[in-house]
Amino acid sequence: STHKFKQQVYNVLNSYFLDKGPYLIKKKQIIYLDKSFDSKVLMDLEFDTKSDAHYHQGKIYVLNIDHQLYTVDTSSKEIIRQDQQIFNVFTFFSIIDDFFIFNDIDLNLFVVNLMTLEKFKTDFNNCYRLYTFLDKVLLHCKVEQQFWFIVCQFNNGQLTELKRMQGIIDQPMFHSNNLGLQKIYRKNQIIDLSDIYSEMIDKSAKSNQFYHPIYGATFWPEYSQKQSRLYLQTLIGKLEDDEFVQKLEQPEGKRKLLLQHSNEKLQKSNKLRFPNHIKLFAANCKVKKHIKESFLKLNLIDLNAHLVVDDFE
Structure with a gap:
């Protein structure tokens, strides 16, 4: 898509298979774009946000500018304030599988199991920002007065460091997940979480987001084809046990994607059995x-x- 957003929007990650998905957040509203790229309001949030939201098991997790986490029930549209003793999120959070990852007001990194609400502190601190893509986590932390990008593997609630690079994250791209891409400030260099590498690029800055029909909004449309394919493969696998999504009547294109995955999984299962x-x-x-x-x-x-x-x- 060549549709360019004039103002910053936030993604509702993992919302592609929701009705009329993917969803975006613009000002105080959850929206989607129709075929003419016109914004259509799904619901009002009644508060401002400043980071991406996440869909998980029938709920949209969204953080307001006062660091309070809410969930939106995708069936009833009910907005519920979450327990701040558990979800004391400061600026950024993400969800991988059934795990909620966030930094608290002291910039310590925590993980909450959304099935049991068990909460535990990780070994990472001074974490100002975090982003996830597939099974990777990108942390932006301060270590001995220097900022570092730390790439971690995430597996069943555990983070294992894979690589770190010194540098400051660039604006305004840092507000968004960007399909696993982040730019290092004052360097023509981006970090790609899908391959765990940094790549030199031609342009030093990005000022606008572009629409992608699977993911939502990204500052890096030139990488969308590869990134969205990986994102979609992972997302379909996540939604196998999602009762809310499985009950939805999907349009033909989305239904074929889900059926194709089910058939491939059945074939693999039969080969094993x-x-x-x-x-x-x-x-x-x-x-x-x-x-x-x-x-x-x-x-x-x-x-x-x-x-x-x-x-x-």
Whole structure:
């Protein structure tokens, strides 16, 4: 898409398979764009936000400018204030699988299991910002008076550091997740969480977001094709156990994507459960194919040329 936003918007991450998704947040409203790229209001939030929201299991998690976390019920549209003893989010949060990751007012990094509400502190502190993409987490932390980008692997609530690079994050891109891309300030260099590498780029700054029909808004549309494909693959897997999404009537394009994933998963499952049966079936198919091919060849042979007739005179 070449649609460019004139003002900053925030994404509701993982909202593509919601009705009319993906969703965006503009000022105090959750919106979507129609086919003409006109904004349509889904609901009013009654408060301002300053970071991306996240959809998870029938709820949209959204943080207001006063550091209070709310959830929006996607069925009833009810807005519920969350317990600040558990979700004492300061500026940034994200969700991977069933885990809620955030920095608190003291800039310590915490993880909450959304299924059990168990909360635990990680080993990372002085974390000013965090972003996630697929199973990776990008932290922007201050270490010994220097700012560092720290890339971590996230697995079942645990963060394992993979790489770190010194640098300051660039504005205004840092407000958004950007499909796992962030730019280092005063360097023509971006960090790509999908490949865990930094790449030199031509342009030093980005001032506008562009619309992407799967993800929402990004400052880096030139990377959207690769990033959105990876994002979509991961998202479909996440939604297998999502009762709310599974009950929705999806338009044809989205329905085909979900069915394709289900079929691929079933095929993989059958290979694991019945490996010998599948091998035998495949072998039988090869034998049948060979017999059929041999029979067809036989029909092409001039049988008279191969008959020997005894002539008794």
